[in-house]
Amino acid sequence: MRIEAIAIGTELLTTDRVDTNSVWLGQELASLGLAFSRKTAVGDDRGAMKALFREALDRSDLILCTGGLGPTFDDFTKELWAEVLGVALKEHAGAKANLLAFFESRGRTPSPSNFKQALVPEGAEVLANPIGTAPGIWWESPSGFPGRRVVLMPGVPQEMKRMWTEQVVPRLAPLAERPLKTLRMLVSGVPESVVDERTKGLRDKHAHLDWTILASLMQVELIVRSPDAAALEAARSDLTAVLGEDLALCGEGNLESAVLDLLTKKGETLALAESMTGGLITARLTAIPGASRALKGGVVVYTAEAKAVLAGLDTELLKAHGTVSEATTCALAEGVRAKLAATWGLAVTGNAGPGEDPAGPAPVGTTFIALAGPKGTVCQHPIQAGSRADMQLRAVMHGLDLLRRAALIR
Amino acid sequence: MRIEAIAIGTELLTTDRVDTNSVWLGQELASLGLAFSRKTAVGDDRGAMKALFREALDRSDLILCTGGLGPTFDDFTKELWAEVLGVALKEHAGAKANLLAFFESRGRTPSPSNFKQALVPEGAEVLANPIGTAPGIWWESPSGFPGRRVVLMPGVPQEMKRMWTEQVVPRLAPLAERPLKTLRMLVSGVPESVVDERTKGLRDKHAHLDWTILASLMQVELIVRSPDAAALEAARSDLTAVLGEDLALCGEGNLESAVLDLLTKKGETLALAESMTGGLITARLTAIPGASRALKGGVVVYTAEAKAVLAGLDTELLKAHGTVSEATTCALAEGVRAKLAATWGLAVTGNAGPGEDPAGPAPVGTTFIALAGPKGTVCQHPIQAGSRADMQLRAVMHGLDLLRRAALIR
Numbered sequence: 001m002r003i004e005a006i007a008i009g010t011e012l013l014t015t016d017r018v019d020t021n022s023v024w025l026g027q028e029l030a031s032l033g034l035a036f037s038r039k040t041a042v043g044d045d046r047g048a049m050k051a052l053f054r055e056a057l058d059r060s061d062l063i064l065c066t067g068g069l070g071p072t073f074d075d076f077t078k079e080l081w082a083e084v085l086g087v088a089l090k091e092h093a094g095a096k097a098n099l100l101a102f103f104e105s106r107g108r109t110p111s112p113s114n115f116k117q118a119l120v121p122e123g124a125e126v127l128a129n130p131i132g133t134a135p136g137i138w139w140e141s142p143s144g145f146p147g148r149r150v151v152l153m154p155g156v157p158q159e160m161k162r163m164w165t166e167q168v169v170p171r172l173a174p175l176a177e178r179p180l181k182t183l184r185m186l187v188s189g190v191p192e193s194v195v196d197e198r199t200k201g202l203r204d205k206h207a208h209l210d211w212t213i214l215a216s217l218m219q220v221e222l223i224v225r226s227p228d229a230a231a232l233e234a235a236r237s238d239l240t241a242v243l244g245e246d247l248a249l250c251g252e253g254n255l256e257s258a259v260l261d262l263l264t265k266k267g268e269t270l271a272l273a274e275s276m277t278g279g280l281i282t283a284r285l286t287a288i289p290g291a292s293r294a295l296k297g298g299v300v301v302y303t304a305e306a307k308a309v310l311a312g313l314d315t316e317l318l319k320a321h322g323t324v325s326e327a328t329t330c331a332l333a334e335g336v337r338a339k340l341a342a343t344w345g346l347a348v349t350g351n352a353g354p355g356e357d358p359a360g361p362a363p364v365g366t367t368f369i370a371l372a373g374p375k376g377t378v379c380q381h382p383i384q385a386g387s388r389a390d391m392q393l394r395a396v397m398h399g400l401d402l403l404r405r406a407a408l409i410r
Numbered sequence: 411m412r413i414e415a416i417a418i419g420t421e422l423l424t425t426d427r428v429d430t431n432s433v434w435l436g437q438e439l440a441s442l443g444l445a446f447s448r449k450t451a452v453g454d455d456r457g458a459m460k461a462l463f464r465e466a467l468d469r470s471d472l473i474l475c476t477g478g479l480g481p482t483f484d485d486f487t488k489e490l491w492a493e494v495l496g497v498a499l500k501e502h503a504g505a506k507a508n509l510l511a512f513f514e515s516r517g518r519t520p521s522p523s524n525f526k527q528a529l530v531p532e533g534a535e536v537l538a539n540p541i542g543t544a545p546g547i548w549w550e551s552p553s554g555f556p557g558r559r560v561v562l563m564p565g566v567p568q569e570m571k572r573m574w575t576e577q578v579v580p581r582l583a584p585l586a587e588r589p590l591k592t593l594r595m596l597v598s599g600v601p602e603s604v605v606d607e608r609t610k611g612l613r614d615k616h617a618h619l620d621w622t623i624l625a626s627l628m629q630v631e632l633i634v635r636s637p638d639a640a641a642l643e644a645a646r647s648d649l650t651a652v653l654g655e656d657l658a659l660c661g662e663g664n665l666e667s668a669v670l671d672l673l674t675k676k677g678e679t680l681a682l683a684e685s686m687t688g689g690l691i692t693a694r695l696t697a698i699p700g701a702s703r704a705l706k707g708g709v710v711v712y713t714a715e716a717k718a719v720l721a722g723l724d725t726e727l728l729k730a731h732g733t734v735s736e737a738t739t740c741a742l743a744e745g746v747r748a749k750l751a752a753t754w755g756l757a758v759t760g761n762a763g764p765g766e767d768p769a770g771p772a773p774v775g776t777t778f779i780a781l782a783g784p785k786g787t788v789c790q791h792p793i794q795a796g797s798r799a800d801m802q803l804r805a806v807m808h809g810l811d812l813l814r815r816a817a818l819i820r
Contacts, residue, residue, distance in 0.1 A: 013446040014436050015624060015633075018428050026423050036423040037458055041449040048447055055465075193521040196482040203483065212454070213482050214421050215566075223425070272710075278696020279689035282710045286688020289764055289798060297716030299709050300682070300692045306707030309749055310720060339719055354699050383516075386541055388699055390568055 001175065002037050003029065004060040006052060008067035008077055009155060010043035021066045021153075021160055028164065032172065033179035033227065044074040053084045057145050062172075067155030069134035071113040077152060078137065082121040085142045092120040094128075095135045102133055127151075127167045132159040138171060178227040180210075183236050187220040188248040188255050189401040195220045198242055206235045217390070218397030219248075219255060245408060248401075255400045256284045262407050263294035268343035270403070272298035273311045273336040275323070276350035276367060281396050296340040301332065311335035311347075324349045324362035326370070326379045333372035344407070345372040346399050350384075352391040365391065369399045371406055378406070411585065412447050413439065414470040416462060418477035418487055419565060420453035431476045431563075431570055438574065440635070442586040454484040463494045467555050472582075477565030479544035481523040487562060488547065492531040495552045502530040504538075505545045512543055537561075537577045542569040548581060590620075593634040593642045595649055598658040598665050599811040605630045608652055616645045627800065628807035629658075629665060655818060658811075665810045666694045672817050673704035678753035680813070682708030683721045683746040685733070686760035686777060691806050706750040711742065721745035721757075734759045734772035736780070736789045743782035754817070755782035756809050760794075762801040775801065779809045781816055788816070 005022035012019050022039045029035055037060070042048050049068075056063045068077030082089050096118035103110045110133075117134050120126055123143065127136030137152035151168055153160045187195050192215035199222065203211050209231060212223040222239065226232050240247060249258040263270060272282050272295075282298035285291050299310035304323065307313040312335040313328065321327040329349045337345025350367035351360055370379040382398055384391045415432035422429050432449045439445055447470070452458050459478075466473045478487030492499050506528035513520045520543075527544050530536055533553065537546030547562035561578055563570045597605050606623060609632065613621050619642065620635040632649065636642050650657060659668040673680060682692050682705075692708035695701050709720035714733065717723040722745040723738065731737040739759045747755025760777035761770055780789040792808055794801045 011622075012436075013449060014440050015622060016433055016437060017624070018430065018433050020428065023426060023428050027426060030424050035453075037453065037455070038462065039423060039451040043445075043447070045447070052448070191518075193481045193523055196523055197521050200483075211484070212420050213484060214419075214425075214427070215480070223421075274689075277693075278701070279684075279692030279708055279710065280696070282689030283687075283693040286690070286710065286712065287799060287802070291688070292712045295712055297710050297712050297720060298689060299720060300689065300696065300705075300707050302696070302702045302705055302707050303750075306750055310707060310709060340713075340716055385515075387568055389697060392697070 001034065001062060002060045003034060003062040003064065004056055005036050005039040006056060006063060006065040007039070007041045007155070008044065008049065008065065009041070010045070010074075012041040013043050021155065021157055022064075024157070024161065025064055025164065028169075030180065030182070032169070032176040034172075034176055044068065044076075046076065046080060049077070049080050050084055053081060057084070057148060057150075061147065062149045062151070064151050064153070066153050066160055069117065069136070069152060069154050071111065071117055071133065078119065078121060081137075081139075081150065081152065085121065085144070087122040087143065089119040089121055091115075091118050092126055092135075095120060095126050098128055098135065099133055127153070127163050129154060129159055129163060131162060132156055134159065136163045136167070138168070180225045180227055181229050181232055183224040183232045183250070184252065185222045185236075185239055185243065185250050186248045186254065186258065187222065187243055187246050188218060188258075188397065188404065190220065190246045191215075192220050195222065195243075195246075199239065202235065202238050202242060205238070206231065209235055217393050218401065245405060248404060255397060255404070257288050259400050259404050259407070260285060260288055260291055260294050262404060263343070264290075266407065266410075268407060269294055269296050269340075270344045270346065271296045271336045271340035271342035273332040273345065273347040274298060274300050275302060275307075275332070275348060276352050277348045277392050277395050277399070278302070280392055281346065281348070281399055284396060296342045299336055307332065312339055322361055324351055324366055324368060326368055326381065329368035329370040330372070330377045330379050333370040334377055337372045343374065344403060346370070346403055347372075348395050348399055350391070350395060352388045352395075354388050367391070367395050367398075369395060369402055371399075371402050373406055373410070375410070378402070411444065411472060412470045413444060413472045413474065414466055415446050415449040416466060416473060416475040417449070417451040417565075418454065418459065418475065419451070420455070420484070422451040423453050431565065431567055432474075434567070434571065435474055435476075435574065438579070440590065441592060442579070442582065443590045443637070444582075444586055454478065454486070456486065456490060459487070459490050460494055463491060467494070467558060467560075471557065472559045472561070474561050474563070476563050476570055479527065479546070479562060479564050481521065481527055481543065488529065488531060491547075491549075491560065491562065495531065495554070497532040497553065499529040499531055501528050502536055502545075505530060505536050508538055508545065509543055537563070537573050539564060539569055539573060541572060542566055544569065546573045546577070548578070590635045590637055591639050591642055593646050593660075594662065595632040595646075595653065595660050596658045596664065596668065597630040597632065597653055597656050598628060598668075598807065598814065600630065600656045602630050605632065605656075609649065612645065612648050612652060615648070616641065619645055627804050628811065655815060658814060665807060665814065667698050669810050669814050669817070670695060670698050670701055670704050672814060673753070674700070676817065676820075678817060679704055679706050679750075680754045680756065681706045681746045681750035681752035683742040683755065683757040684708060684710050685712060685717075685742070685758060686762055687758045687802050687805050687809070688712070690802055691756065691758070691809055694806060706752045709746055717742065722749055732771055734761055734776055734778060736778055736791065739778035739780040740782070740787045740789050743780040744787055747782045753784065754813060756780070756813055757782075758805050758809055760801070760805060762798045762805075764798050777801070777805050777808075779805060779812060781809075781812050783816055783820070785820075788812070
C-alpha cells in the first residue's frame with residue numbers, strides 16, 4: 001500500500017512553522033506496520049493544491065491530507081478535492097448539528113463563514129471533530145479511483161490526533177500489513193562511518209531486514225525493521241556483540257537516559273560543574289523523568305568567583321593554571337564531587353567562542369572534560385570546531401559518553 | 411521562479427525526525443524575496459527518489475535538495491541525480507583534497523566509504539564543506555534542462571546552513587526579486603490573542619505590509635515584511651508605542667538575549683538556583699555569546715542537600731515549608747544572590763511530573779518562581795499543565811520575563 005502525506009498551509013513554506021502532524025502520523029503508521037512513501041507540504045494556492053491532489057491520486061493508495069479545513073478565506077481543501085474528483089459539496093445535516101452544538105456548548109455564535117465547514121463532498125463520509133469546528137472526511141474509492149482512500153483531517157494537531165486515533169485508525173487497522181517491529185540501537189562516541197564499517201558484515205548477513213543508520217552529534221542510531229521478531233532478535237544479539245562498549249542502549253531513549261539508567265541501576269550518583277557547557281548537561285539530564293535518583297545537582301561556574309564559591313576551587317591553583325586547563329577542570333570535578341558527596345563529579349571548561357579574544361583564557365575550540373570518580377580523576381582534551389552551539393553540544397555528549405564508559409567498567 | 415525543497419531520508423517519513431532544514435531554508439528564501447512552491451520529503455528509496463527528481467526537473471526552476479550525501483550505504487543522492495541527468499560521477503581532486511585535509515585536521519583516518527564523498531557528477535560545481543566531509547553540488551542548466559538549477563546540500567543542519575550562507579546565497583542573490591525587508595518584534599508574557607487585538611488597528615493602518623503573528627510558549631512574534639523600508643519604520647514606531655513594556659526586543663534574538671542585553675547595559679548581574687527547570691534557564695542564557703558579562707553562575711539543586719550546600723538554604727526552613735513552596739523558593743533566590751554577590755537572584759521550584767506521586771512535594775503543575783533583587787524578593791505561582799518539557803520551558807520563559815520586567819523598571 002503506497003501512502004502519502006499532504007500538509008496544507010503557506011506558513012509551512014515560508015515561516016519557522018514545522019509540519020509536526022505528518023511527523024506524528026509517520027510514527028503512528030509505523031506502529032501499524034505501514035509507512036509513508038512521501039510527504040509534501042504545499043501553500044494555500046488553488047493551482048498548486050489541485051496539481052498535487054491529482055498526482056497523489058495517480059500514485060498513492062492512501063492519501064492523508066491535513067489542514068485547510070478551517071472557516072477562513074484561505075481554507076479550501078475540501079472544495080478543491082471535490083473539484084478534482086468532479087463531485088458537488090452538499091451541506092451535511094449531522095456536521096451542521098455538530099457545529100451548532102459546538103458553538104452552543106461554548107456560549108458562542110457561529111460566524112457565517114463557519115457554515116462552510118458543514119459542507120461535505122458527495123460520496124464521502126464525515127469524521128466528527130469533538131473538539132473543534134472542522135469535521136474530517138473519509139473517502140473510500142472515489143468515483144474514477146477505485147481502491148483509493150482520501151482522508152482529510154484538520155491542521156490543528158490536537159484535533160487531528162484525536163480524529164486519527166478515534167476514527168481513522170479503526171478504519172485503517174484492517175488494511176494494515178503484518179506490523180513491523182523495530183530494533184533501535186544507540187551508539188555513542190564513535191563516528192558514523194566507523195559504525196557503518198563495523199556493521200557491514202551484519203547487514204549482509206541479515207540482508208532481508210530493513211536497515212537505517214542515523215548520525216547526530218557524537219551519536220549514531222541503528223534502526224532495523226522487520227515483521228519477523230526472531231530475525232530482529234538474531235540481529236540484536238549479533239549487533240550487541242559487535243558494538244560492545246560503544247552501544248549506549250537498545251530500545252527507546254538517548255545518551256542522557258542511558259547514563260541515568262546505568263547510574264541508578266548501580267546506585268551511583270553524579271554532580272556537575274559546568275563552565276563551557278553552561279548548565280546544558282544538567283538541563284539535558286533533568287529533562288529525563290526520575291533524574292533526581294542519580295543526579296545530586298550541578299553548578300554553573302562562569303566566573304572565577306563562582307568556581308571558588310560553588311565548587312571549592314583553590315584560587316591559587318586557578319591563578320597558576322588558568323580557567324581553561326586540565327588542572328582547573330580536574331579540580332572542579334573533584335570539588336563538586338566532594339561538595340555534593342557524589343560517586344562521580346563531571347566538569348567541563350573551554351572556549352566555545354564565537355570570535356577569538358586575545359585576552360581570552362584559551363583559543364576557541366579548546367575543551368577540557370574531567371571526570372572524578374572512586375578510582376581517581378581522568379581528563380580528556382578534544383579540539384573542537386564549528387558554531388558555539390555545536391561545540392557546547394559536542395562537549396555535552398563527550399562528557400556524558402566519558403561518564404557512561406567509566407560507569408560501565410567500574 | 412518556481413522553487414522546491416526536497417529532503418531525503420527514511421527517518422523523515424517514519425521517525426520523530428523533523429525536516430528542520432527546509433523550514434530554515436524557507437525563511438532564508440523569504441529574506442531574498444523568494445518562496446518555496448512546495449516541499450517534499452522522500453525516503454532512501456532509489457525508485458521513489460528518481461521519480462521525484464524527474465518531476466521536480468519538470469516543474470521547478472530551482473531545486474534545493476538536502477540529505478543523502480553521507481558516506482554510508484543509504485546515501486545515494488548524488489548518484490541518482492547523475493543517473494536522472496545521464497552523466498557520470500568522477501572523483502574531484504579538490505573535493506578529495508578537502509576530505510583528506512578534514513580528516514588530517516582531526517587526527518583521524520578516512521574510512522574507505524568516505525572516498526565516495528569526493529565523487530562529483532560531470533558538469534556540476536562543487537560547494538566546499540568546511541566543517542564536514544560531504545561536499546555540496548551546484549548544477550546550473552544541466553544537459554537537457556536549460557535554465558534549471560539543482561543544488562545538493564548535506565542533511566546535517568550546521569553544514570547545510572554554512573554552505574547555504576557562504577556559497578549558495580551569493581550565487582542566488584542576483585536571481586532574487588526586490589528583496590523584502592523584515593521587521594521582527596518579540597513580545598513576551600502576553601497571549602497571542604491579546605497581541606492580535608492590540609495590534610489590529612495598526613494592521614489596518616499599515617495594510618499594505620505583509621503581517622504574520624506567530625505564537626510559541628509565552629512568546630509572540632510579530633513579523634512584518636515589505637520592500638519599503640520607510641513603511642516598515644513607521645510600523646515599528648507605532649508598534650513600539652502600542653506594545654510598551656510587553657515588547658521584549660525588536661530585531662533578531664530571543665527572550666534570553668533580551669534579558670542579557672538589558673542586564674549588560676545596566677551593569678547588573680544574575681545568579682540562578684534551579685530545581686524544577688534543572689539548569690535549563692542557565693543553559694539557555696549561556697547559549698548566548700557574551701553571557702558571562704551578566705551571568706555570574708547558577709546552581710541546580712535537585713536534592714535538599716544540594717539546596718543547603720549550594721544555595722545556603724536553611725534546612726529548618728526547608729523542613730517547615732517543604733521543597734516546593736514560596737518560602738523555600740524565595741530563600742533559594744536570596745541565597746544564590748548572596749552567595750554570588752549578584753544584582754538579581756532567580757529561583758524556580760515545582761513539580762513537572764510526569765505522574766502524580768502521593769509522596770511528592772506538590773501536585774504536578776505546581777510552580778514557584780522567585781526573584782530577589784535590590785528592592786526585595788517577589789514570588790509568582792503559576793499553575794501549569796502539559797508535558798514535563800512544556801512545563802519546564804514555560805517556567806523558564808516565565809522566570810526570564812519576570813526578570814526582564816523587573817530590570818526594565820528598576
